[in-house]
Amino acid sequence: MKKVLCSIFSVFILLFLMSFPITSLAEENINVYYEGELLVFDVEPQIINNFTMVPARTIFEAMGAKVKWDEEIQTVTVKKKKKSISMTIGGQITNQDGEVINTETVPVVLNDRTLVPVRLISEFLGAQVEWNENTNTIYITEKEEIEDDSWKENLGTINMTSMEVNGSGVKTDDKIVYITEGGDFEVSGKTEDGMIIVNTDEKVKLRLSGVDITNSDGPAIYFKNTDKGYITLTDGTDNTLTDSEQYNYEDASAPLFSDDNLEIKGNGSLIINANYKHGIAGDDDIRIENGNITINSKIGDGIHAKCGVKIIGGTLNITSDGDGIQSGEWNVIVDGGEINMTTTGEIIGSHKNITGFPNDFERNEPQDDGAKFDSNTLPENYRNNVNEKGGISQILNNIDTSVFDNMTVEEVTEKLKSMVENGELSISGNIEDTQQTQEEGVTTNEKSSKGLKAAEDIYINSGKINIHSIDHSIHSGDITEINGGELNIYSEEGKGMSAHGNLNVNAGDINIEYSTEGIESKAEMTINSGNIHIISTDDGLNAGGTGSDSMEHGVMDSSMILERLAERIVNGNIDNQQNNMPPDFSPGNTEQIMQQPDSLPPNGERPTDNGQNISSFNGQANFGGQRTDVDNNGHSITINGGYIYIDAMADAIDSNGFLEVNGGTIILDGPTSGGDSPLDTDGSMWINGGYIVAVGSNGMLEIPSDDSKQNVLVVSLSEAVQKETIINIKNSSGEDIITFKPSKEYQALIFSSPDLDSDDTYTISYGGTAESESIDGLYSQPSNYIGGTEIGSITTSETISKLGTFGGRFGGGRGGF
Numbered sequence: 001m002k003k004v005l006c007s008i009f010s011v012f013i014l015l016f017l018m019s020f021p022i023t024s025l026a027e028e029n030i031n032v033y034y035e036g037e038l039l040v041f042d043v044e045p046q047i048i049n050n051f052t053m054v055p056a057r058t059i060f061e062a063m064g065a066k067v068k069w070d071e072e073i074q075t076v077t078v079k080k081k082k083k084s085i086s087m088t089i090g091g092q093i094t095n096q097d098g099e100v101i102n103t104e105t106v107p108v109v110l111n112d113r114t115l116v117p118v119r120l121i122s123e124f125l126g127a128q129v130e131w132n133e134n135t136n137t138i139y140i141t142e143k144e145e146i147e148d149d150s151w152k153e154n155l156g157t158i159n160m161t162s163m164e165v166n167g168s169g170v171k172t173d174d175k176i177v178y179i180t181e182g183g184d185f186e187v188s189g190k191t192e193d194g195m196i197i198v199n200t201d202e203k204v205k206l207r208l209s210g211v212d213i214t215n216s217d218g219p220a221i222y223f224k225n226t227d228k229g230y231i232t233l234t235d236g237t238d239n240t241l242t243d244s245e246q247y248n249y250e251d252a253s254a255p256l257f258s259d260d261n262l263e264i265k266g267n268g269s270l271i272i273n274a275n276y277k278h279g280i281a282g283d284d285d286i287r288i289e290n291g292n293i294t295i296n297s298k299i300g301d302g303i304h305a306k307c308g309v310k311i312i313g314g315t316l317n318i319t320s321d322g323d324g325i326q327s328g329e330w331n332v333i334v335d336g337g338e339i340n341m342t343t344t345g346e347i348i349g350s351h352k353n354i355t356g357f358p359n360d361f362e363r364n365e366p367q368d369d370g371a372k373f374d375s376n377t378l379p380e381n382y383r384n385n386v387n388e389k390g391g392i393s394q395i396l397n398n399i400d401t402s403v404f405d406n407m408t409v410e411e412v413t414e415k416l417k418s419m420v421e422n423g424e425l426s427i428s429g430n431i432e433d434t435q436q437t438q439e440e441g442v443t444t445n446e447k448s449s450k451g452l453k454a455a456e457d458i459y460i461n462s463g464k465i466n467i468h469s470i471d472h473s474i475h476s477g478d479i480t481e482i483n484g485g486e487l488n489i490y491s492e493e494g495k496g497m498s499a500h501g502n503l504n505v506n507a508g509d510i511n512i513e514y515s516t517e518g519i520e521s522k523a524e525m526t527i528n529s530g531n532i533h534i535i536s537t538d539d540g541l542n543a544g545g546t547g548s549d550s551m552e553h554g555v556m557d558s559s560m561i562l563e564r565l566a567e568r569i570v571n572g573n574i575d576n577q578q579n580n581m582p583p584d585f586s587p588g589n590t591e592q593i594m595q596q597p598d599s600l601p602p603n604g605e606r607p608t609d610n611g612q613n614i615s616s617f618n619g620q621a622n623f624g625g626q627r628t629d630v631d632n633n634g635h636s637i638t639i640n641g642g643y644i645y646i647d648a649m650a651d652a653i654d655s656n657g658f659l660e661v662n663g664g665t666i667i668l669d670g671p672t673s674g675g676d677s678p679l680d681t682d683g684s685m686w687i688n689g690g691y692i693v694a695v696g697s698n699g700m701l702e703i704p705s706d707d708s709k710q711n712v713l714v715v716s717l718s719e720a721v722q723k724e725t726i727i728n729i730k731n732s733s734g735e736d737i738i739t740f741k742p743s744k745e746y747q748a749l750i751f752s753s754p755d756l757d758s759d760d761t762y763t764i765s766y767g768g769t770a771e772s773e774s775i776d777g778l779y780s781q782p783s784n785y786i787g788g789t790e791i792g793s794i795t796t797s798e799t800i801s802k803l804g805t806f807g808g809r810f811g812g813g814r815g816g817f
Contacts, residue, residue: 030054031137032118034062043113045138051105052131052138053115063140065125066330080125087116095124151182151202158196160211161189169200179204182227186234187211198223205230208239208270215242218249223258223282231256233268233291242273254281254304264314265289272296278304279320285330290314290337301326302341309454311463313337321345323453324467332454332476334485336463343469345449347493399425401569412566420562450475450494458499460485460508467491472498473515480521482530484508491515496534499523505530505642517542518646523634525655527664530642533776540646540668544635544656544682633657633683639664639690645776647743649673651680652694658683661752663690667776669743670696672720677702678750687712687752693740693778695727698748698804706800711756713794715749715764716804725766728785732761739770739783748804756796764791764803 030045031038032054039062045054060066065080075088086094087107095101101124107116119129122140130139156167163172169181175194179185182202190212198204204226213220220241223229233239243255251259255272261284264270269292272279279295279302280286286305290313295302302318303309308330316339318324324341325332404412419425451467452458457479464486467473472494474480474487478501489496489512496512496519497503503521509531512518518534519525520542534540635657641664646652652668653659659681670678678694679685679702688709698716713729721727723744729737729751737755749764756762768788772780779785794801 029136031135032059032140033137034059034140035142037062043111043115045118046110046115048108048115049105051117052119053105053108053110054118056107056114056116059116059118059121063122063125063127063142078121078125083125085121085124093120148202151204152184154181154183156183156185158185158187159189160187160191160194160213163191163194195219196221198229199225201225201227203227203230205232207232207234208237208266208268209234210237210239212240213242213255214240215255216244218247219243219252219257220255221257222249222252223260223262224251226258226260228261228263229258231262231264231266231270233264233266233270233293235267237268238271239268240271240273243276245275247276251283252281253300254278256280258282258284258286260284261287263287263289264291264293266291268292270294274298274300276300278302278322279318280304282306285310288312288314288316288337293317295320297321304328305330308333311335311337311339313463316340318342319344321449323448324451324469325453326450327454327456329455331457331459332452333458334452334460334463334465336461338464338466340466341451341469342467343449343451343471345447345470347449347471399565399569404569409566412569413562416562416565451489451491457481457501459483460487469494472496473512474498476500479503482506482508482510487511489513489515495520496536502526504528505532510534512536518648521635521637525637527637527639527642527644529640529664532642532644532646534644534646534648536646536648536650538648538650539654539680540648540652541637541644542651542654542656543637544633635682636660638662639666641690646670650676652678652696654680655685656682659685660688661686661690661692662688666690666692666694667740667778668692668694668696669777670694670746672697672745674699676700678748679704689754690752691754692750692752693738694750695740695742695744695746696748697746701748703750703802704752704800706798708752708799710752710754710799711758711796712750712752712800713756713762713764713796714751714800714802714804715791715794716802717747717791718805720745720747721766726768726770726785726788728765728768728770728783728788730763730765730785731755731757736781736783736785737762739772739779739781739785741770741774741777741779743777758796761793761795762801763793765789766791 030047030052032041032045033039039058041055041058043055045052047053060078063080065078073088075086078085078087084095085101093101093106101120105117105120107114109115118138118140122129126143128141128143131137132139154168156165156170158165158170158177160177163177165172165177167183167185169183170177170179170185172178175191177194177196179196179198180200182200182204184205184207186207186209187196188209188211192214193216194213195215195218196206196213204223206221208231220243241255254277255274256279259282262282264287267290272293272295274295274297277300279297281301281304283306285308286303287310292315294317297318297320299321301322301324302320303325304323305326306328309325309327310333313336315337318339318341320341320343322343322345324343325339404415407415416425449470451469451473452465453475455477458474458476459481461483462485466488468490470492473489473491474497475495476499478499480497480499481504484507486509489510491512491514493516495517496515498517498520500522502523503519503525505527507529510533512534515534515536516538518536518540520539522544525541525543633656635655637653637655637659639661643665645667647669648671650671650673652670659679668678670676674697676697677700678696681702685702685704686708687704690710701716703714704712724741726739726741727749728739731737737753738751765788768786770779771784772782774780792803794803
């Protein structure tokens with residue numbers, strides 16, 4: 001039997017042909033039905049060179065076929081079950097064996113859509129096609145497959161201690177048990193040097209019933225060829241599979257390996273000791289329904305499937321030097337169970353970024369339907385360092401910034417370059433050692449040490465997942481979607497969650513105890529619901545790319561680092577301020593807070609006098625307005641609901657496009673560094689609903705757009721206030737609107753709530769005490785706040801009402817550089 005070719009769903013095809021002229025177009029619309037359902041195309045099917053051509057995306061998705069695009073060789077591969085078609089731009093259409101299957105037509109591009117020959121594709125992938133000439137209608141139906149369960153009647157036993165077997169198609173040869181017919185076999189006993197090899201076109205089930213297999217030159221169980229392999233863990237039994245450090249079997253890579261689909265179920269236990277590469281691996285799909293499974297992988301991944309991984313139930317305890325669970329070319333889906341993962345490896349090697357889809361292949365998610373790890377405590381210095389490889393704040397701690405007094409950013413940059421060249425300043429540990437490790441995709445043979453990793457999508461629908469990883473804890477090559485479950489994440493040197501496509505949170509509890517960036521999407525992030533807690537040494541939420549300070553994976557080169565250092569030195573570095581005491585905000589000194597500079601430089605450029613407390617914007621302030629080009633760049637963060645708490649060293653929320661908040665509760669303990677902002681966008685920033693309290697530094701403070709639909713109060717102070725100093729806002733009736741105790745020092749506050757009425761006056765105070773219960777620093781109301789010092793008052797005459805000294809770029813987009 002030919003090896004089952006996996007289903008891969010990446011959705012993009014870009015096929016262009018100049019040499020096939022369109023000789024005939026259908027005068028009437030052509031209707032196409034798949035399994036009785038009319039398919040709707042955005043470009044009408046055409047008859048071209050006597051072939052009926054239909055838009056590829058629609059037909060592939062309807063048939064459940066998967067596609068993969070290889071940009072290097074300009075080839076798209078379409079796969080379904082055992083069938084595969086490869087189509088190279090300007091080349092031929094071939095099958096999985098490299099045989100040319102058609103020379104008369106190739107796909108064409110029409111109206112920005114890729115059209116393929118519907119009969120050729122459908123019939124090759126196993127469907128039946130009928131054409132009704134009278135109605136211009138095509139009917140596609142799947143051939144009925146008759147399930148053959150006769151293999152279940154072949155019952156047998158295998159004793160690995162005595163090497164005695166019974167049943168049809170099973171025999172022993174020295175230390176190896178061979179299974180050459182389908183059947184259901186109970187396996188027991190112990191061997192210090194043996195294995196089971198399955199090689200048949202039929203299905204085979206192995207019931208592990210107290211078996212312990214160690215092999216000295218390969219895997220313990222090897223499904224070399226089978227229609228489908230099943231492992232059942234018999235109730236109440238303990239089972240162990242151990243492989244060797246060297247293999248004499250080229251295709252296998254794990255103690256439990258399958259060349260075809262593998263399914264594991266049962267209520268027994270299984271321990272996997274992997275010494276060669278992975279723990280459980282296969283060249284097709286791996287599905288785990290239940291069981292208590294422990295995997296110790298010394299070198300590779302815990303679970304590694306070339307195609308997809310689906311976890312429905314059971315308890316998985318995985319310790320791996322590589323990734324915890326990896327899908328090499330398809331999806332990871334978690335529908336239940338408990339997964340506890342610890343990865344221990346290093347981050348090595350460059351990675352290939354495979355993002356980018358042609359216009360006619362937008363991603364549609366498939367319809368397919370843990371005890372908490374002991375993270376101990378966060379590193380004592382986690383707030384002062386980006387990560388072990390360094391960061392802007394860490395480098396600043398080693399610089400005497402007084403030597404740069406009264407210099408411009410450009411002058412400081414040149415001075416820093418000179419210091420590096422003369423050996424007075426070293427950033428080698430932050431740059432050179434990581435230059436080769438670029439921000440990664442997931443289609444790579446290089447080693448990584450992530451938690452959940454998928455070449456395509458990750459869907460978490462239920463279950464409990466605890467991850468302590470070296471690299472990113474959850475990482476997808478395209479979509480990541482959280483629809484439920486409980487996630488506890490600790491990423492030592494990487495991101496909590498990272499998606500190269502869209503990232504959606506629709507439900508669930510997400511607790512990121514430590515990370516560089518908390519949650520990242522390279523495209524669009526949407527949070528509709530859920531309970532999210534994040535502690536990050538870089539951005540909390542990020543859409544579009546890497547955050548401000550992180551130099552992980554070599555994202556920042558030397559010139560970028562020196563430029564950022566210069567900006568921090570000239571414009572203020574709150575991290576290095578020695579005065580952590582609150583400013584004197586006595587009633588007689590409130591003018592100090594509101595003091596504006598006598599005059600701003602022409603065009604709003606950044607002042608060069610470092611003695612002034614000014615953080616001006618570069619160019620005209622942008623108070624909202626129409627959506628800009630940046631807003632349409634494919635990067636965005638939209639928050640429609642849920643509860644979000646973020647403690648971030650860099651930007652708490654950073655969008656390389658627009659940021660839109662329509663609902664939910666958002667609490668941000670933002671940055672203390674002058675080069676970051678609690679809310680940061682390159683495009684517009686709209687606050688249309690929800691409850692938002694954000695504190696942090698004000699050196700690069702960004703303010704929501706004035707076409708936001710909900711009132712916003714913004715307070716900017718002339719000096720930093722020490723951590724755990726309460727800030728309180730009361731309305732004109734003296735009612736508490738918010739009482740909040742930040743966990744870090746702060747110099748700015750952004751607050752928005754449905755409780756903020758227009759044309760009301762709000763009084764802001766700091767210090768004092770509150771008596772009600774607090775969660776994440778936010779006190780329940782009434783808080784019974786007393787004893788504070790009044791800072792000032794704001795009347796909400798506009799949507800965005802401000803108090804204090806302001807620079808930054810308003811309405812999104814970082815200014816001043």
